[in-house]
Amino acid sequence: MGEKRFMKGNEAIAEAAVRGGCRFFAGYPITPQNEIPEYLSWRLPEVGGVYVQGESEISSVNMVYGASAMGTRAMTSSSGPGISLKAEGISYLAAAMLPALVVNISRGGPGLGSIQPAQSDYLQATKALGHGGFHCMVFAPNSAQEAVDTVYEAWEYAERDRNPVLVLMDGCLGNIMEEVELPPMKEVIPEEAPEWSLSRRNGRDYQGNITPIYTEPILEGLNAMAGEMYKAWEEDDVKVEEFMVDDAEYVVVAYGIASRVSKEAVLKLREEGYKVGLIRPITLFPFPKKSIHDLDYSRVKGIIDVEMTIPAQMRDDIELQVLERCPVYEYGRSGGCLLDDDGVYEAIKDIVAGGEA
Amino acid sequence: MAEYKRASLLADSPSGYCPGCLHGLATKLIAEVIDDLGQADNSLNVISVGCSALNLLYWSGDNLSVAHGRAPAAATGIKRTNPERLVFAYQGDGDLAAIGLAEIMSAANRGENFTVIFANNQTYGMTGGQMAPTTLIGQKTTTSIYGRDPQTTGYPMKMCELISTLEAPVFVARYALNSPKGVNDARKGIKKAFELQLAGKGFTFIELLTNCPTNWKMSPMQTLEYMNTNTIPYFKPGIYKDKEADVK
Amino acid sequence: MIEINASLCKNCGYCIKFCPRQILEIGNVRNRRGHFYPHLTDADKCTSCAICASMCPEGAIELPPKGADSHG
Numbered sequence: 001m002g003e004k005r006f007m008k009g010n011e012a013i014a015e016a017a018v019r020g021g022c023r024f025f026a027g028y029p030i031t032p033q034n035e036i037p038e039y040l041s042w043r044l045p046e047v048g049g050v051y052v053q054g055e056s057e058i059s060s061v062n063m064v065y066g067a068s069a070m071g072t073r074a075m076t077s078s079s080g081p082g083i084s085l086k087a088e089g090i091s092y093l094a095a096a097m098l099p100a101l102v103v104n105i106s107r108g109g110p111g112l113g114s115i116q117p118a119q120s121d122y123l124q125a126t127k128a129l130g131h132g133g134f135h136c137m138v139f140a141p142n143s144a145q146e147a148v149d150t151v152y153e154a155w156e157y158a159e160r161d162r163n164p165v166l167v168l169m170d171g172c173l174g175n176i177m178e179e180v181e182l183p184p185m186k187e188v189i190p191e192e193a194p195e196w197s198l199s200r201r202n203g204r205d206y207q208g209n210i211t212p213i214y215t216e217p218i219l220e221g222l223n224a225m226a227g228e229m230y231k232a233w234e235e236d237d238v239k240v241e242e243f244m245v246d247d248a249e250y251v252v253v254a255y256g257i258a259s260r261v262s263k264e265a266v267l268k269l270r271e272e273g274y275k276v277g278l279i280r281p282i283t284l285f286p287f288p289k290k291s292i293h294d295l296d297y298s299r300v301k302g303i304i305d306v307e308m309t310i311p312a313q314m315r316d317d318i319e320l321q322v323l324e325r326c327p328v329y330e331y332g333r334s335g336g337c338l339l340d341d342d343g344v345y346e347a348i349k350d351i352v353a354g355g356e357a
Numbered sequence: 358m359a360e361y362k363r364a365s366l367l368a369d370s371p372s373g374y375c376p377g378c379l380h381g382l383a384t385k386l387i388a389e390v391i392d393d394l395g396q397a398d399n400s401l402n403v404i405s406v407g408c409s410a411l412n413l414l415y416w417s418g419d420n421l422s423v424a425h426g427r428a429p430a431a432a433t434g435i436k437r438t439n440p441e442r443l444v445f446a447y448q449g450d451g452d453l454a455a456i457g458l459a460e461i462m463s464a465a466n467r468g469e470n471f472t473v474i475f476a477n478n479q480t481y482g483m484t485g486g487q488m489a490p491t492t493l494i495g496q497k498t499t500t501s502i503y504g505r506d507p508q509t510t511g512y513p514m515k516m517c518e519l520i521s522t523l524e525a526p527v528f529v530a531r532y533a534l535n536s537p538k539g540v541n542d543a544r545k546g547i548k549k550a551f552e553l554q555l556a557g558k559g560f561t562f563i564e565l566l567t568n569c570p571t572n573w574k575m576s577p578m579q580t581l582e583y584m585n586t587n588t589i590p591y592f593k594p595g596i597y598k599d600k601e602a603d604v605k
Numbered sequence: 606m607i608e609i610n611a612s613l614c615k616n617c618g619y620c621i622k623f624c625p626r627q628i629l630e631i632g633n634v635r636n637r638r639g640h641f642y643p644h645l646t647d648a649d650k651c652t653s654c655a656i657c658a659s660m661c662p663e664g665a666i667e668l669p670p671k672g673a674d675s676h677g
Contacts, residue, residue: 024438026430050437054430055463062427062460066403066434069421074434092424198401198419199439205398211413211422361658361668363610370613371638371663377617381662388664537623537656577617 002181010035010174012144012182013103013167014043016151017075021186022101023049024074026063028056028082031115032171033105036077047185057082061089061102068098069210071197073155073188077103079171080121081112083129090164091130094226095212097196099158101151102129102136103167105174108336116336117171119256122313125168126285133223135230136166137237138284140255144178146282152183157237159194161229168284170308172257172338233286240288241280244270248277249299250352253292253318254306255281258332258339262306265345274352287317297325304351306344310334364388365397366418373411377577379534379567380408383476384415386540387445390547391418394555396443401435403428403446405453408482412447426457429464429473436471443551444471451481454490454514461520468525468559472550475516477592478567486572490514493587498572513591517564521597528553529598531564533589535581539566542594558601566592606651606668607658613665614642620657620666626650629657 007015014036017025025044027037037053044051050067054060060076067074078086083104093100106121108114125138137157141147150167158165193199198208214222241259244266245251254262259280269276281288292303303322305312312330319328331347333339366388374381391400400418404410406425413422423431428446436444453461453475461473480498481487488498488505491513495504505513521529528550532543543565550561566588568580575583614636621629621643628650629643636642642665645651658666 024434026434052433052437052467055459059427059430059460059463062424062430063434063437065423065427066421066431066436067438068434069431070435070439072434072438074438088424089427096422198421198435200398200419200442201439207417208419209413209422211404211420212424213410213413213422359668360670361607361655361666363664363667367664371615371665374662376615376640377619378662381664382660385662385664537660540659577619578622581619581622 002183004179004181006177007144007180008035008175008177009144009147009169010105011039012148012180013151014039015182016148017101018043018047018049019183019185020152021073021155021188022075023047023188024064024067024072025049025076026052026054026060027076027078028054028060030079030082032107032117032174033077033079033103035174036103036105057085058088061086064100065089065093065096065098068093068100069096069198071193071199075101075103077105079105079107080109083121083124087130090136091132091134092212093164094130094134094136095132096210097162098164098210099155099162100164101154101158101167102164104169106168106170108334114336117257117308117338118334118336119170119258119308120313120334121168122284122307122309125166126287129166134226135285136164137161137233137286138166138168140168140282140284142173142256142259142280144173144176144180147173148180148182162196163229168256170257230286234289237283238286238288238290239282240291241282242291243278243280245277245279245295247275249275249301250304250348251295251300252276252278252304252306252348253281253314254278255284255314258306258308261339261341261344264341265348268345269349269352274349276348276352289321292318292321300326302326302351303328304348305330306339307332308334308339364392366391366400366416368415368417372415374408375571377568377570377580379478379565380476382534382540383474383565383567384412384447386544387447387474387547390544390551391443393548394551396551399441400443400445403432403435403444405446405448407449407452409447409449409452409476410483426452426455427460428452428457429460429469432471433464433469436469440470443555446471446473448473448475449482450475450477450479450489450491454516465520465526465560465562466523470554470557470559472554472561472563474547475562475564476567477516477564478569479513479588480569480572482569482572486569493591515592517562517597520562526560526562526598527558527600528561530596531566531592531594533566533584533594535566535568535584539594553601566594606648606653607645607655608667608669609643610665610667611636611642613663614640615663616640616642617662619660619662623656623660625654625656626652
C-alpha cells in the first residue's frame with residue numbers, strides 16, 4: 001500500500017509529481033505556491049532530476065518547453081499573475097504538441113490582486129490560457145489527496161494528448177495540511193524517451209523537428225485535430241462528483257475549495273429537511289455538461305453557483321446547460337476574502353427557503 | 358585547401374535567405390564546424406524567431422523552434438536534461454538584445470553549458486526592417502526614418518561587452534562576416550566555443566556581425582562596405598573573454 | 606578545382622569579389638530560381654584556395670578532394 005504522510009497541499013503536489021515521473025521543474029517565486037519550487041529544489045536532485053529557478057515565469061515555462069521536447073516529464077507552477085506571464089509559453093507548448101504540467105495555485109485578481117486565496121482564474125484556465133484558441137485539460141482537485149492522485153496521473157493525459165495539462169487549485173488547498181497516501185515511484189527510463197521527442201537516448205537516428213510554427217494548411221489541419229481532441233475529452237475524460245443530486249430541488253455547483261465549503265452547507269441543509277445537492281466539476285475542461293444538462297428540471301427549482309470569486313466565472317458554462325429551465329443563482333466571496341461555512345450555508349438557505357434570489 | 362564540402366546539416370535546396378544575406382553564411386559556418394567535430398547527429402539547433410526561423414526548412418539536424426527571445430531558456434531545459442548533446446541557440450539582435458535580454462543574460466550568468474550564436478545585423482529583418490537595439494546611431498530604419506536618434510532611443514547595445522562582465526561565461530567573442538579573414542576567424546571561434554561546451558566548461562557566446570541587404574536597401578556588395586565603414590568601428594571584433602586562456 | 610552548384614546560387618557576387626585571382630565572372634544564363642550564376646574564366650589559374658567557397662552564403666561552391674573525378 002501507499003505511504004501515508006501529513007503534508008501541505010503544495011508539498012503533496014510536488015512529491016506526487018516526482019513519483020509521477022517528473023524530472024524537470026522550472027519556476028519563479030510567487031505566493032501562494034512557493035512550497036512547490038522549494039520542495040522540488042531539493043527533492044528533484046535526489047532522484048536525478050533537475051530544478052532550475054528561472055529569471056521569470058516566461059523563462060521558466062520556456063525551460064519546461066525545452067525539457068519536454070527532450071521527452072522529459074516537466075512541470076512549472078505559479079499563481080495567477082505568473083500564469084499570465086506563462087500564457088505565451090503554454091500556447092507554444094500546445095502549438096508544438098509538447099506535454100507538460102502547469103499548476104496554478106490561484107489568488108485574488110485581477111492584476112497583482114492579493115496574495116490570499118481566490119478562485120479568480122477559472123475563465124483564464126478554461127477559455128484562454130494563451131493566444132490562438134487552444135485548450136488544456138483543467139483539473140480542479142479539492143483535497144491534498146485528490147491533488148496527489150491528479151498530479152500523479154497528469155503526464156499520462158499530457159503524453160497521450162501531447163498537450164499541456166493544467167491543475168487549478170487555490171491558495172487554501174495549496175496551504176492546508178492534510179493526510180495523504182502517496183503512490184509508488186514510477187520508473188523513468190531514458191531509453192524509452194518518446195519517439196516524437198528530440199532525445200537520441202532512445203536510439204533515434206533520423207532528424208527530429210519540433211516547432212510551434214507551421215505552413216498554413218498544416219496549421220489548419222492541426223487546429224482541426226485539436227478540435228477533435230477536445231470533443232473526445234468530453235466523451236471520455238469528464239470527471240465529476242454528484243452528491244445528493246437524485247432528489248435535489250436545488251443543486252449547488254462548486255469546484256475546488258468552494259465545493260468543500262458547499263458540501264458542509266448541503267449536509268446541514270439536508271438535516272433541516274431541504275432537498276439540496278451538489279455537483280462538483282473535477283475537470284473544469286472538459287466541463288461536466290451532462291451532469292447539469294440532464295437534471296430533471298421538472299423537479300430542480302434552482303442552480304446555485306458558489307465560487308470564491310465575484311462575479312462568478314463558471315456561470316456561463318452552467319447557464320449553457322440549464323438553458324433557462326430554472327433560475328441560476330450565484331454566491332461568492334472575492335479578492336482573497338474566504339468562503340466560510342456560515343456564509344455559504346446562509347446564502348444557500350436564503351435561496352432555498354426564500355424561493356427566489 | 359585540400360577539400361571544401363557542402364555541410365551535411367544543410368538541406369539540398371537553397372536557404373530561405375535573401376541574396377547576399379550573411380545569415381546564410383553564418384548558418385553554413387556552424388554546420389561546417391559541426392561536421393569538423395563529428396557532431397552532426399549529436400547537435401541540436403534551438404531556432405529563434407526572426408529570419409533565423411528560416412533555418413527550420415534549411416537545417417537538416419535536430420531542431421527545436423522556440424518563442425521570441427526564449428531560446429536560452431529552452432536551451433537550458435534541453436541541456437540540463439540531456440547534457441551529452443551539443444546544444445546551440447542561433448538568435449538575431451531583436452530576439453536576443455531586446456525581447457530576450459533577460460533570458461540571455463540569466464543563462465549566461467548561470468553559466469549554462471551551451472553556446473549562443475548571435476547574428477547582429479542591426480535590424481528586424483523578418484518584420485520589414487524596424488529599428489533594433491543594435492541599430493547604429495544615424496542608421497535609417499522603418500521606425501527611425503531620419504536615422505536612430507540616441508536622445509530618444511539610446512545607443513546600440515554591445516552584447517559581447519555586456520556578457521563579458523559576467524563571471525560565469527567562459528568564451529565571449531565577436532567576428533565580422535564581411536571578409537575572408539573575418540569568416541576564417543569566426544570559424545575558429547565557433548569551433549572553440551563548441552569544443553569548450555563538449556568539454557563541459559560552461560557558457561560560450563559568439564557574436565557574428567551580419568548584414569541585411571533587403572532592409573538596409575543596399576546591394577550585397579554595398580552592405581559589406583557599410584559594415585567596414587560603420588558597423589565594425591562601433592562593434593569591434595575580438596575576443597572579449599577567454600577564461601580557459603587565462604587558466605593556462 | 607572548384608565546382609559551382611548553379612542551382613543554389615543567388616548571384617550575390619561575393620565569390621567574384623573575393624577571388625584572389627579574379628577568375629570568376631557572372632554568366633548570362635539564369636538558374637531555375639532566376640539568378641545568373643558565376644563560372645571560372647580561366648580554370649588553369651584556380652589555386653583551389655577555396656576563398657570563394659568560404660564566402661558563399663549558400664554553400665554553393667565546393668572543392669572536391671584531389672583525385673576525385675571532376676570536370677574531366
